[in-house]
Amino acid sequence: MPQHELILLKNMMQPGYTGSLADYERTGGYQALRKTLGKTAPADVTAAVRKSGLRGRGGAGFPTGVKWGFLPKDYQGPRYLCCNADESEPGTFKDRQLMERDPHQVLEGILLACYAIGAESAYIYIRGEMVLGSKILEHAIGEARAAGYIGKNILGTGLNVDIWVHRGAGAYICGEETALLESLEGKRGLPRIKPPFPATHGLYNKPTVVNNVETLANLPHILNRGGEWFASIGSPPKSTGTRVFCVSGHVKRPGNYEVPMGITVRELVYEHAGGMRSDKPIKAFIPGGASAPFLTPAHLDVKLDFESVAAAGSMLGSGGVTVMEEGTSMVWAALRLMEFFYHESCGKCSPCREGSSWLVQIMRRIVAKRGRMEDLETLSDLCKNIAGRTVCAFGDAEVAPIQSTLKHWREEYASLIREAEAANLVMPEAAGARRES
Amino acid sequence: MLKDKYGKEIEDILARYPVKRSALIPLLYVAQRDQGYVTEEAMTEIAGILKLTPPQVYETITFYTMFNLKPVGTFHIQVCKSLMCALVGSDTVIGWIKSKLGIGPGETTADGLFTLSAVECLAACGTAPMMQINDDYYERLTEEKVDRILADLKTAGVSQLKSGPYMWPLPVTVKGET
Amino acid sequence: MPDTTTPTVRLTIDGITVHVPKGTLVIEAARRVGVMIPHFCYHPKLKPDANCRMCLVEIEKMPKLQTACSTPAEEGMNVRTATTVVNDAHKSVLEFILANHPLDCPVCDQGGRCDLQDFSHQYTPTTSRFAETKRVFPKDYFSPLIETQMNRCVQCLRCVRYCDEVMDVKALAPTGRGTMTEIKHFGPHPLDCEFCGGCVQICPVGAITSRLSMYEYRPWMLKRVDTICGYCGDGCQITVQTKGRELIEVNSAHGAGRNNGDLCARGFFGFHAAAHPERLTHPLIRRNGVLVQATWEEALEFVADQAGKIKAAHGGQSFGGLISGRCTNEELYLFQKFMRMTIGTNDVDSSARYGHINGVQAMRRVQGTHRWTVSYDDIVAADVLLLVGTNVTETSPITGLKVKEAVKKRHAALVTLEGLEPSIESISNIANLSRHHFCVPTPLLPSAVLGLLKALIDENLVQPDLMRQQPAYVNAVTDALKRISWQDIQTATDYDAVAFAEAAKALAGGRRLVVLAGQGLLRSANGYGGSLNLLDLLLLIGKLDQPGCGFAPLAEENNDQGTIEMGAVAEFLPGPCDITSRPDRDRIASVWGGELPPNGGASLVGMLDRAGAGTMKALFVVGENPVASLPAQVRAEESLRKLDLLVCQELFLTETAALAHVVLPAASSMEKAGTFTNTEGHVQAVRQAIEPIGESRPDWEVFVALSSLIGTPLEYAESRDILKEIRSLISGYGSLGPSPMLPRVDRTTVDRYLADGYRQDLDERYRLDVQGLRPDGTVQLEMVQSLFHSGKLSTRSKGLMQVEGAGALRMNPHDAARFALKDGDRIRISNTRGEATTTVKIVNRIPRGCAWFPDHFGQTTMHLFECAIDPVTHAPSMRTTSVSVMRVA
Ligand SMILES: Cc1cc2nc3c(=O)[nH]c(=O)nc-3n(C[C@H](O)[C@H](O)[C@H](O)COP(=O)(O)O)c2cc1C
Ligand code: SF4
Numbered sequence A: 001m002p003q004h005e006l007i008l009l010k011n012m013m014q015p016g017y018t019g020s021l022a023d024y025e026r027t028g029g030y031q032a033l034r035k036t037l038g039k040t041a042p043a044d045v046t047a048a049v050r051k052s053g054l055r056g057r058g059g060a061g062f063p064t065g066v067k068w069g070f071l072p073k074d075y076q077g078p079r080y081l082c083c084n085a086d087e088s089e090p091g092t093f094k095d096r097q098l099m100e101r102d103p104h105q106v107l108e109g110i111l112l113a114c115y116a117i118g119a120e121s122a123y124i125y126i127r128g129e130m131v132l133g134s135k136i137l138e139h140a141i142g143e144a145r146a147a148g149y150i151g152k153n154i155l156g157t158g159l160n161v162d163i164w165v166h167r168g169a170g171a172y173i174c175g176e177e178t179a180l181l182e183s184l185e186g187k188r189g190l191p192r193i194k195p196p197f198p199a200t201h202g203l204y205n206k207p208t209v210v211n212n213v214e215t216l217a218n219l220p221h222i223l224n225r226g227g228e229w230f231a232s233i234g235s236p237p238k239s240t241g242t243r244v245f246c247v248s249g250h251v252k253r254p255g256n257y258e259v260p261m262g263i264t265v266r267e268l269v270y271e272h273a274g275g276m277r278s279d280k281p282i283k284a285f286i287p288g289g290a291s292a293p294f295l296t297p298a299h300l301d302v303k304l305d306f307e308s309v310a311a312a313g314s315m316l317g318s319g320g321v322t323v324m325e326e327g328t329s330m331v332w333a334a335l336r337l338m339e340f341f342y343h344e345s346c347g348k349c350s351p352c353r354e355g356s357s358w359l360v361q362i363m364r365r366i367v368a369k370r371g372r373m374e375d376l377e378t379l380s381d382l383c384k385n386i387a388g389r390t391v392c393a394f395g396d397a398e399v400a401p402i403q404s405t406l407k408h409w410r411e412e413y414a415s416l417i418r419e420a421e422a423a424n425l426v427m428p429e430a431a432g433a434r435r436e437s
Numbered sequence B: 001m002l003k004d005k006y007g008k009e010i011e012d013i014l015a016r017y018p019v020k021r022s023a024l025i026p027l028l029y030v031a032q033r034d035q036g037y038v039t040e041e042a043m044t045e046i047a048g049i050l051k052l053t054p055p056q057v058y059e060t061i062t063f064y065t066m067f068n069l070k071p072v073g074t075f076h077i078q079v080c081k082s083l084m085c086a087l088v089g090s091d092t093v094i095g096w097i098k099s100k101l102g103i104g105p106g107e108t109t110a111d112g113l114f115t116l117s118a119v120e121c122l123a124a125c126g127t128a129p130m131m132q133i134n135d136d137y138y139e140r141l142t143e144e145k146v147d148r149i150l151a152d153l154k155t156a157g158v159s160q161l162k163s164g165p166y167m168w169p170l171p172v173t174v175k176g177e178t
Numbered sequence C: 001m002p003d004t005t006t007p008t009v010r011l012t013i014d015g016i017t018v019h020v021p022k023g024t025l026v027i028e029a030a031r032r033v034g035v036m037i038p039h040f041c042y043h044p045k046l047k048p049d050a051n052c053r054m055c056l057v058e059i060e061k062m063p064k065l066q067t068a069c070s071t072p073a074e075e076g077m078n079v080r081t082a083t084t085v086v087n088d089a090h091k092s093v094l095e096f097i098l099a100n101h102p103l104d105c106p107v108c109d110q111g112g113r114c115d116l117q118d119f120s121h122q123y124t125p126t127t128s129r130f131a132e133t134k135r136v137f138p139k140d141y142f143s144p145l146i147e148t149q150m151n152r153c154v155q156c157l158r159c160v161r162y163c164d165e166v167m168d169v170k171a172l173a174p175t176g177r178g179t180m181t182e183i184k185h186f187g188p189h190p191l192d193c194e195f196c197g198g199c200v201q202i203c204p205v206g207a208i209t210s211r212l213s214m215y216e217y218r219p220w221m222l223k224r225v226d227t228i229c230g231y232c233g234d235g236c237q238i239t240v241q242t243k244g245r246e247l248i249e250v251n252s253a254h255g256a257g258r259n260n261g262d263l264c265a266r267g268f269f270g271f272h273a274a275a276h277p278e279r280l281t282h283p284l285i286r287r288n289g290v291l292v293q294a295t296w297e298e299a300l301e302f303v304a305d306q307a308g309k310i311k312a313a314h315g316g317q318s319f320g321g322l323i324s325g326r327c328t329n330e331e332l333y334l335f336q337k338f339m340r341m342t343i344g345t346n347d348v349d350s351s352a353r354y355g356h357i358n359g360v361q362a363m364r365r366v367q368g369t370h371r372w373t374v375s376y377d378d379i380v381a382a383d384v385l386l387l388v389g390t391n392v393t394e395t396s397p398i399t400g401l402k403v404k405e406a407v408k409k410r411h412a413a414l415v416t417l418e419g420l421e422p423s424i425e426s427i428s429n430i431a432n433l434s435r436h437h438f439c440v441p442t443p444l445l446p447s448a449v450l451g452l453l454k455a456l457i458d459e460n461l462v463q464p465d466l467m468r469q470q471p472a473y474v475n476a477v478t479d480a481l482k483r484i485s486w487q488d489i490q491t492a493t494d495y496d497a498v499a500f501a502e503a504a505k506a507l508a509g510g511r512r513l514v515v516l517a518g519q520g521l522l523r524s525a526n527g528y529g530g531s532l533n534l535l536d537l538l539l540l541i542g543k544l545d546q547p548g549c550g551f552a553p554l555a556e557e558n559n560d561q562g563t564i565e566m567g568a569v570a571e572f573l574p575g576p577c578d579i580t581s582r583p584d585r586d587r588i589a590s591v592w593g594g595e596l597p598p599n600g601g602a603s604l605v606g607m608l609d610r611a612g613a614g615t616m617k618a619l620f621v622v623g624e625n626p627v628a629s630l631p632a633q634v635r636a637e638e639s640l641r642k643l644d645l646l647v648c649q650e651l652f653l654t655e656t657a658a659l660a661h662v663v664l665p666a667a668s669s670m671e672k673a674g675t676f677t678n679t680e681g682h683v684q685a686v687r688q689a690i691e692p693i694g695e696s697r698p699d700w701e702v703f704v705a706l707s708s709l710i711g712t713p714l715e716y717a718e719s720r721d722i723l724k725e726i727r728s729l730i731s732g733y734g735s736l737g738p739s740p741m742l743p744r745v746d747r748t749t750v751d752r753y754l755a756d757g758y759r760q761d762l763d764e765r766y767r768l769d770v771q772g773l774r775p776d777g778t779v780q781l782e783m784v785q786s787l788f789h790s791g792k793l794s795t796r797s798k799g800l801m802q803v804e805g806a807g808a809l810r811m812n813p814h815d816a817a818r819f820a821l822k823d824g825d826r827i828r829i830s831n832t833r834g835e836a837t838t839t840v841k842i843v844n845r846i847p848r849g850c851a852w853f854p855d856h857f858g859q860t861t862m863h864l865f866e867c868a869i870d871p872v873t874h875a876p877s878m879r880t881t882s883v884s885v886m887r888v889a
């Protein structure tokens, strides 16, 4: 059971904690804001965050303080902060908990980030399906506004920040930061070409920072206790602090576990998540959401930090750890994810758009035992031809499940195809490529 | 006209954004709340409010899955079918609903009460299998729970089994506290 | 052109070094050294979107392949476009693009000129690895003129981006997402837009095609001719494609002509007018009161015979000639020479009289030019633009695109005095892009101009030098404006001193200011005075003679400008030279080898008056239709009926031709060669695309034939010979290179104007026209130009008639509500002069209290208008009146 100190989930783990402003203040909430606003120079806030080593929790893991530093120094017009609460990566459900259980922690983080970058407006882009989350946030914003934390002349410092909740409407791609901005501008959520980056040309073409909910929720703690404190947690120097890992799949106790970065999957599954549900051995796991390549039991002792997971051939991504027990079909699992990516490709880039429809059809055929041996070649070729050739990282993500399962479990594909060949059912039946509604 | 019915709300929404078009999705939600789906008249009216052409509204609305352009059942059941839920039985959940209501994904019951959809991940993988019905999440589904939810909705229009603020796993309760 | 001080960078592409301006995209830099990087979504007119991923290249020091279409060239860059990696990438992207493509080339109209076909040929094996089910879009009806075949779409969004970025119409919606992304309009509705054809032209594959020519041809069967569109003064270059004698399609290549390949509905879909079944194919002679078919010999001899008799009896002075601004320069020139030399009359006029003359006379008086001193390039490069009464989208669509480019791409400040309500509709509205918009009904435009002038004075924006050098002029203007109160200006225009001050500051603050005046001003009773006042405005702020600055009155008909330069109006000889100028008369007379008739011929309305009074006996009318174009009050029909000889050269049997004694079938501009001079003063070559229909002949051939029969032969073998003669009178005239030769402001003329040239009419021009209030319960009816038509000619085009097939009274929703009218209701409009029935079309861009009727269908309403004649320019104005409106069953 957890030996370490909880940071983000600490409050909500207290019995009776409701996440109200009163509860939050009682546990020291908004102290960081009080200490910082007008007292620490914004540049020093950024410096503290840089020192903490905090890296983005949204997926890419970019150092937060460095990102803030990209904003133009002398730009006079408005700047924006967007809180990325789109949380749509399959296997990820931590931001939802942070927002619904301790909304003020997120708001305080947003206010601190706004202060650091000089933004007077922040938008929380929350995925459309999370109606409850958006209501809880709206309510919390109302409380904070009434208490003088949000709005004009915050805490008498003369600073103004408004925070608005903006609901998405069902599109995974809107978690990608430039697609998020397009969506927030009322358009189709198509990622933009970069450069220019949001730091200079973001929302309404103005300097903008996009940060994940969990990233922002860390800020009050960093400012309360200092960058060094944060930098000492986890797996310094590159992976500091804790991560809220979202454990799902065939474990006994799925759910969110906040642990210092650098613990192993084995520890996470067996010590925190209660082990496997039917005590079967682990067959495969995804360490960082649907976009992260599958790993095998050989990787159970890989440390869950950015570098170690990358070295193992996957990525830490959004912290969604999905565990599959022995007996699960990897081809089927890859197909399920491929169907997700096919459904969610925005359609901008030809390789991603056409490739996803092609891949999903081949995978469906193989699973339906209508595959052919040459499909394997085609699959890996198509994956290779999509990755790295698209506007956004979705293209890399969508090929991860197939590429990694082909790599580790090629035999499963082959045996499904052999069955097909044995049954002499090699002609594809017109299954239709139409999107399901 | 939405403007007559929701004038204040629309103004509040517009006030949040320095560029009008940003209010598009929020206004489409207002329209969908009003009729259960977004009508052509509503799209035209919203285009007028935001100084967009109707095709601009249309291109946006069709990109997102949460807007209905046609009426759907009073209760829109959306079962997550992504991998994480599928690992622990979401296909079975769809099966249950199919056998109980007689509708498959994409279909609506004859009485117009229920529409069933299979959808992609809804950020509740730790409490799978799950489904969303209208605005509410229902998680850690079992057959018995699904029965009760459907019955509640049919009779009362609401079900107490819907999720509250999310937290999973729940903290271990210390003795003496609730 | 704008100054080019942009720094350059040096890069190498496949080993070749190239210097390009900083900011140039790699794909363009490559093009410069002859390296063609394959692409679909890139188009030089559009912002890069980099969605097709076809243009991937290797750039040294960059880890991944980069899209050449979106990467700006940087100093020292080393680009490789043909390595194995790059070739593999091209192959694989193409494989993806072809995966869901139906490969239906045999039945695709794009076949043979399709980027996808070309690149596939270059990159892919003949067999596809894609053995899955292709996505199929259900076939949707799209529009009467445009066909979509979405299965062929490569989702490059060029059409959508063009419709938004260039046209500002935003009629195309990419719907859905992923592979199911489909280009639609709005829900189940058929496309409703400007029908500029831009999406058809810019689609790299066969997904969007023209229905006018569907399945009729294969591109390689077509003959192509580059010529100039005959519809409006913008003078777009078009490529007419024909199969045998048939007109198949019109388009315009990117980079071509002053329009840079952009067209409007008239140019793109209007080409069938020439091929209308009602075209006159034989000469007609009136015998026993009816027009009967005759041979050319009979008809010409009949005319020559009658003309000879009348000339012998009443002299050349009893003749008049009227010609359309749609004719070529060669024809206009020859016509006036024919009238002046062969017949011996100076009663010559043309359609330039309706308004273009006002702008030209104002320019001549103030700046000593008869042409613009600016060009389209200056519009694009302007930092401030003032539009007065242009409704530019509908009247001069391509000029409109230049304005849009200046505003949307280059962020020019736009000031508009337009009878337009900003509104989002299916066609673009220039008022939407305006920074200082004054929604002023057309009759009040001159008052709004005065408001601007007064604000310039109030805000001390008069150029100090001018104040010092010409105090009398400045004081006279200042005094005149002081007599007008802001109160009155506000009452008239609805805008206050503050609004005008803001706009005046914007105008004075710009470095490059172009003032565009359109029909709303030029064709009004104040067309001439208003133009002078706009020139005053430029003078006062010291911009009249500055580079990139100038006054640009917009010509309505394709060759209005040529009409004046060829001297096809009573007051000018070719040049144009004042007919009163002794040296010019002598020079021209010596070239022509004869005597010129005396000065002071009658203009359009004057001629009709003379005919009515019986002092004019014979009239030659070429392509004009005064019976239908002038208000009843002018009594055109009654007067024409009194003539002993009325000869009409026409494409169709118009209302006027129906009264003629002889009707001669004329060839349209598709069927002959010559030149047109566009609104910028650019002379461009007109080339023959098809054989003349029936027995029709180019107008100039008729003048040649008649002149010799009448006994004063004017001999030319081809139209080029006429141009040669024109050149001997106007040096350098003719098509010269891709852009116009601009005249400079003539300093002597300006000085003369400033010294005392302004005096004669200053007080009248600087008087607020306090119009009598429109009676309650009426609307201000205006005769306007529609985007989908040009004159009456376009009403013979099957394509355009599908978009707008009848005249309807367009009115604002508030007024419609006031009269309890719904879209499509039948109504009666009436005033003291008469009544007419039509239908209602509710349109948001029309200001309250106004109603528009397209003049192409004007016959129905013409008699409701009154006609006023400008005392100086003799331009008739008759475009506004007030009417009451009533619904009828
Ligand atoms: C396809 C795609 C989907 C993404 N979805 C999310 C998401 O749902 N939530 C999120 O915070 N970041 C998401 N990201 C990452 C964002 O682009 C961005 O990196 C992040 O919001 C930055 O915040 P951070 O630096 O705090 O992590 C996604 C990225 C991609 C390419
Ligand atoms: S990679 Fe896919 S999701 Fe990303 S922009 Fe391109 S098409 Fe859209």
Ligand code: FES
Binding pocket: C038, C039, C040, C041, C042, C049, C050, C051, C052, C053, C054, C055, C056, C067, C068, C069, C070
């Ligand atoms: S031309 Fe570069 S991505 Fe399409």
